Amino acid sequence: GESVGLHLPTLSVQEGDNSIINCAYSNSASDYFIWYKQESGKGPQFIIDIRSNMDKRQGQRVTVLLNKTVKHLSLQIAATQPGDSAVYFCAERESGNTPLVFGKGTRLSVIA
Amino acid sequence: DTEVTQTPKHLVMGMTNKKSLKCEQHMGHRAMYWYKQKAKKPPELMFVYSYEKLSINESVPSRFSPECPNSSLLNLHLHALQPEDSALYLCASSPRDRATEAFFGQGTRLTVV
Numbered sequence: 754g755e756s757v758g759l760h761l762p763t764l765s766v767q768e769g770d771n772s773i774i775n776c777a778y779s780n781s782a783s784d785y786f787i788w789y790k791q792e793s794g795k796g797p798q799f800i801i802d803i804r805s806n807m808d809k810r811q812g813q814r815v816t817v818l819l820n821k822t823v824k825h826l827s828l829q830i831a832a833t834q835p836g837d838s839a840v841y842f843c844a845e846r847e848s849g850n851t852p853l854v855f856g857k858g859t860r861l862s863v864i865a
Numbered sequence: 866d867t868e869v870t871q872t873p874k875h876l877v878m879g880m881t882n883k884k885s886l887k888c889e890q891h892m893g894h895r896a897m898y899w900y901k902q903k904a905k906k907p908p909e910l911m912f913v914y915s916y917e918k919l920s921i922n923e924s925v926p927s928r929f930s931p932e933c934p935n936s937s938l939l940n941l942h943l944h945a946l947q948p949e950d951s952a953l954y955l956c957a958s959s960p961r962d963r964a965t966e967a968f969f970g971q972g973t974r975l976t977v978v
Contacts, residue, residue: 761905785965787966789969794971794972794974795971795972796869796871796955796957796969796970796971796972797908797955797969798969799966799968802965802966842907842908849896849959849960849961849965850915850961852896852898852910852913852921852967853898853910853957853959853966853967854910855907855908855909856907857907858905858906858907
C-alpha cells in the first residue's frame, strides 16, 4: 500500500507485482519530463523520459504516462524486483536552457 | 564516456575550514549544475553554469562559491560552513541547447562539524 510519511511517501509492493508511482507537476510550460531512480548513497540515475508532445513511452519493464491536462506523470514498473527498491523522483524542465526541477520523490520498497 | 565524476566521495570539515568539491565530465556538455540534497528530500538547484559562465544562482549563501575553470570541470569552494550545510552535494551536466536528461555524479557527502 501507499503511505505518506513526514517527508517521503512510501510505496510497498510484493515482488513480481506491478508498481505505479505518481507525480504531480505545476509548471504548464514544462516540455520535458524524466524519472530518476536514486539508491542510498548514490546520485540519481536516469530511467526514462518523455516529451510533452507524447502521452506514453515504454522502456524495458517501465512505462511513463503523461497527462498534461491535469499535470500528472506516472511511472509504471512491471514485475517489480528487489533491485527496484529505491527512491524515485520525477523531474521537469521547460527547455535545454532551463535546469531540471525535481518533484518530492517516492520510496519504493519491494517485499520479497 | 557517460560519467560525471565527483571527488571526494565523503568530506568532514570544521566550520572554520576551507575545502573544495570537484566535478568532471568529458561528454562535451556545456551546462553544468550543482544541486544540494538533504535526507529524504529531492535535489535542490544551487548553481547553473552555461558555456563556463554562471547563469543561475538560486540565492545561495556566499560561503558557497562555484567555479568553472573549463568546459569539463566544475568546482564548489566551501568556506565557513554551518552544520546545517551538511548534505549530499550533486554535480550534473547536460547538453546546453537540447532538453535532455541531466547526468549526475555520485555526489559528495559533506558533514560540517
